[in-house]
Amino acid sequence: MARPKHKLTNAELKAKAPGKYSDGGGLWFHKRKDGGAQWVLRYTSFGRRHEMGLGSYPSVTLKTARQEAEKWQAVVRDGKDAIRERERQRRDAERNLHILRDIALDAFESRKAELKGDGKAGRWFSPLELHVLPKLGKMPVAQIDQRDIRDTLAPIWHEKADTARKALNRLSICMRHAAALGLDVDLQAVEKAKALLGQQRHQPQHIPSMPWQEVPAFYQSLTGGTVAELALRLLILTAGTRSKPIRFAHLDQIDGDVWTVPGPLMKNRKGREVDFRVPLSSEALAVIEQAKPFARDGFLFPGVRKGVISDMTLSNFMKRQGSPYRPHGFRASFRTWCDEAANAKFEVAQAAIAHVTDSAVVRTYRQTDFLEQRRALMERWASHLTSQPRLLEFPANA
Structure with missing residues (x-):
């Protein structure tokens, strides 16, 4: 019963x-x-x-x-x-209630070794921090779908296209990271959101570069002897060097006519921090001598109060001169000069601007950075910069 x-x-x-x-x-x-x-x-x-x-x-x-x-x-x-x-x-x-912010921070921590300077500059995480986490950060990652992602990025999808693409890329990495942790997430949510967002109208704007024929006139106009002008002259003379290595140029990095830029200051991918040797022309060595009296704690281009000059110092100087061009563009100016005027070998020209052109296998067997050939090329570039210049004219609407 x-x-x-x-x-x-x-x-x-x-x-x-x-x-x-x-x-x-x-x-x-x-x-x-x-x-x-x-x-x-x-x-x-x-x-x-x-x-x-x-x-x-x-x-x-x-x-x-x-x-x-x-x-x-x-x-x-x-x-x-x-x-x-x-x-x-x-x-x-x-397990399935892990919120996106925690997953994003864990994914960032796991990838720091791949990022320049362990990601301390924040450029990897900032697209998430600014445009994704304010809306989705407290949401369980397992509940995020393509509509949530679409609604989050739609406001910047066209107006800030590059930032939106980076945010979408970082979010995809976070979703894959969550899946690797064993969480039940939709790995196709990002791609489906991209389909919902549609084609971006915004066209990326390349950094304007000064025609190589006009660079001598601009270079020779930098006669004020200020820290900013000297830094800009060295940047132009070294062609392949970006603004960060210039700003953090230290006397200990210079040995004779070779400046060895530490790997952490170079723009490298996948965590490869390889030192880059820069051959210094006679003109470049003369600029360094002029900068030495300004040096503080060994840094050639110190800031007004502490540290080194900011990353906007050189750009702002060019703006004040009425120039529509920017410091980074001198890399393109030099590279075009290599092709049109110097008839430089492709591998040497690419090495001069610190561009990798070969596969990892080829680089393993090719144990050279073309230093001697680059030394001759940089002397020719310095001669071009100090030659009789063409009249410098900036557009009226600059």
């Missing part, structure tokens, strides 16, 4: 004296001496008796306790231990 169920009523629960009372079906009501009470489910699994707490009364009502008891008894009838199954479900739920 089956044991009767639902022995208890709501009316008598509060009046019960301390003790344990069966409601049937393995559900028990335990009234404590302090007046508190809780629900307990008794069941037998694999020949062993277990007691499973179902919550306190009255937070868990009689009706809810009966529903929970029936649910877990069904689990026992399926041959599973109810307590272990509940713990498994709880772990799965907690």
Whole structure:
């Protein structure tokens, strides 16, 4: 004969004296001496008796306790231990509640070794920090779908196209990172969001570069002898050097007519920090001599109060001169001069601007940075810069 169920009523629960009372079906009501009470489910699994707490009364009502008891008894009838199954479900739920911000920070931490300077500049993380995490950061990563991503990036998809693409790329990395952690995420959500966002209208603007024929006139106009002008002259003379190595140029890096730029200052991918040797022309060495009196703590181009000049110092100087061009563009000016006027070998010209052109296998066997050939090329470039210049004219709307 089956044991009767639902022995208890709501009316008598509060009046019960301390003790344990069966409601049937393995559900028990335990009234404590302090007046508190809780629900307990008794069941037998694999020949062993277990007691499973179902919550306190009255937070868990009689009706809810009966529903929970029936649910877990069904689990026992399926041959599973109810307590272990509940713990498994709880772990799965907690695992899938990881929010995007935590995943993004963990993904960033895992990739620091690949990033320049361990990502301290923040350029890898900033697209997420500024445009994704404010809206999706507190959302469980398992719940993020293509519509959430589309709605988040739509405001900048056309107006800030490059930033939006970077944010989408970083988000894709975060989703793959979450999947690697064992989280249940939609790995296609980013691609589907991209399809929903559509083609971007914005066309990327390349950094304007000064025609190589006009560079001598500009170079020869830098006669003020200020730190900014000297730094700009050295940047132009060394052609392949970006503004950061110039700003952080240190006397200890210079040995004779070779300036060795430390790997962390170079723009490298996949965490490769390789020192770059720069042959210094006679003109470049003369500029360095002029800069030495300004040196502070060994840095050739110190800032006004501390550190070195900022990354905008050189650009702002050119703006004040009315120039539509920017310092980074002198790399293109030099590279075009190599092709049109110097007839330089392709590999040597590329090496001069620190561009990698060969595969990793070829680079392994080609153990040269063309230093001697670049030394001759840089002397020719310096001669061009100090030759009779063409009249320098900037556009009227610059």
